[in-house]
Amino acid sequence: MNMNGIRLQLLLAKAGIASRRHAEVLISQGHVAINGKVVTQLGTRVDPATDRISVDGKLVEQEPLAYYLLNKPKGYVTTASDPDGRQTVFDLIPDAPVRLFAVGRLDYNTEGVLLLTNDGELAHALMHPSRGVDKVYHAKFREELTPMMIARLQEGVDLPPPRPMGKDGQPLPVPAHHGMPERSAPADVRVLKFTSRHTWAEVRIHEGKNRQIHRMAEAVGSSLLKLVRVEYAGLTADNVEVGAYRPLRPQEVAKLRQLCGLNPGAARATQFEDRSRSSQRSRPERTNRPAKSVEDRPAPRRFEEQKPAPRRFEDRPAPQRSDRWQKPDGRRPAGPRERFEQATPPVE
Numbered sequence: 641m642n643m644n645g646i647r648l649q650l651l652l653a654k655a656g657i658a659s660r661r662h663a664e665v666l667i668s669q670g671h672v673a674i675n676g677k678v679v680t681q682l683g684t685r686v687d688p689a690t691d692r693i694s695v696d697g698k699l700v701e702q703e704p705l706a707y708y709l710l711n712k713p714k715g716y717v718t719t720a721s722d723p724d725g726r727q728t729v730f731d732l733i734p735d736a737p738v739r740l741f742a743v744g745r746l747d748y749n750t751e752g753v754l755l756l757t758n759d760g761e762l763a764h765a766l767m768h769p770s771r772g773v774d775k776v777y778h779a780k781f782r783e784e785l786t787p788m789m790i791a792r793l794q795e796g797v798d799l800p801p802p803r804p805m806g807k808d809g810q811p812l813p814v815p816a817h818h819g820m821p822e823r824s825a826p827a828d829v830r831v832l833k834f835t836s837r838h839t840w841a842e843v844r845i846h847e848g849k850n851r852q853i854h855r856m857a858e859a860v861g862s863s864l865l866k867l868v869r870v871e872y873a874g875l876t877a878d879n880v881e882v883g884a885y886r887p888l889r890p891q892e893v894a895k896l897r898q899l900c901g902l903n904p905g906a907a908r909a910t911q912f913e914d915r916s917r918s919s920q921r922s923r924p925e926r927t928n929r930p931a932k933s934v935e936d937r938p939a940p941r942r943f944e945e946q947k948p949a950p951r952r953f954e955d956r957p958a959p960q961r962s963d964r965w966q967k968p969d970g971r972r973p974a975g976p977r978e979r980f981e982q983a984t985p986p987v988e
Contacts, residue, residue: 648672648684651693653760655700656739660764671696706738707888708756711877718745718754724807729754733885743767744848744872748805752777752869753877756885762893765900766873772846773899776871777853778832782863785831785839789860793829793843797859798822802850811854822849824856838865873899 652663652672663672670678673694674686686693693700712718716729720741726748730740733756743755743763757763766773798821803811828844843853857864870876873896880886888896894904 646685646688648674648679648686648693649682650761651686651688652695652700653764654702654705655693656703656758656760657695657700658760659741660760663760666695673697703738703758705759706736706740706757707759707893708733708736708740708885709875709877709880709888710754710756710885711880711882712746712751712754713883714749714751717748718742726807729756732883746869747851747854747867750867750869751882752867753872753875754869755872755875762897762900762902765902766896767848768900769847771900773873774871775845775848775869775873777843777845778868778870779841779843779853779857779864780866781839781841781857782837782865783839783861784834784837785841785862789862790829790831790841792860793827793856796824796826797856799824799849799852799855800858802855824849824852824859827856842870 648667649660649663652658652666653660657663658666664682666672667682667684668680670680672679674684675692676694688702710729710732712729716727716732718729720728720730722728729742730736733740736756738758740756740758741763743757743766746752746754755763755766765771800821803813806812825845825847827846828842830842832840832842834840843856845852849855853867854864875888875892875896898904
């Protein structure tokens with residue numbers, strides 16, 4: 641055992657083979673070998689520079705670390721595959737050059753900030769309850785939240801059992817539950833606005849229990865109509881459209897690692913295209929047209945060569961009167977008024 645190296649499960653997680661927990665399972669079941677020798681002891685340390693690590697006979701190669709921020713839309717699951725054939729969040733990033741996994745999960749109907757990476761060390765640290773990573777949600781409650789309900793949410797409540805979800809994302813009946821109920825930690829809750837019958841509230845929590853915000857709402861006698869995660873570990877989806885993504889900047893990755901107590905300079909991020917506008921639209925390439933030379937441009941016409949301006953009204957010829965109704969002596973026939981005056985004798 642190399643005491644100066646890193647733990648084997650951590651190396652597998654960093655290489656994108658599996659999460660740290662799944663890597664421990666692979667090691668325990670004898671799928672991992674070091675320099676051709678199978679090891680099953682957890683905590684075995686290796687030197688990535690000299691030791692040859694293989695999983696089921698395939699050599700493990702270190703791949704560049706990737707970090708994405710995705711603005712998850714409604715109607716996607718956060719698993720790598722779905723037995724019901726539903727779309728996954730990884731379908732929104734089809735051109736990712738490395739294998740990714742989600743940092744935590746968002747429900748089928750929940751929208752908002754979701755981190756995707758192949759950095760198992762950072763993902764494990766962000767999801768660990770001891771780190772207390774901030775998660776901020778905007779939740780639409782079915783009823784109007786009373787001060788008593790807000791106070792209970794802020795102090796922490798006994799959570800009902802999590803409901804299983806159907807294929808359409810709707811909760812199924814609650815199964816029988818035995819044992820002590822889970823309790824939520826104190827949360828920051830503030831009302832954003834009241835509608836005619838509903839309440840929009842901001843909920844800030846530091847833990848990540850299964851369907852926690854939904855269960856908190858049920859604990860105070862309400863339910864949620866919509867849930868959006870607007871912030872995770874200080875990262876927001878500002879300027880990222882729903883269904884789009886962008887790579888994290890190096891300073892953002894360093895800040896995340898520092899937040900979790902990791903070495904900020906240990907990450908080696910690879911470069912990706914920014915798809916913050918849309919993950920499916922592509923802009924047409926702009927062609928560089930050659931500029932026309934002065935000789936190719938037509939010379940401007942001189943003033944006297946241009947079309948003459950239209951004549952003014954007083955310069956136009958007078959209209960010609962028609963001689964269709966003129967008499968042989970040149971006089972025009974009498975009009976109605978003249979005929980009336982001729983037929984009516986003058987009054988004496």
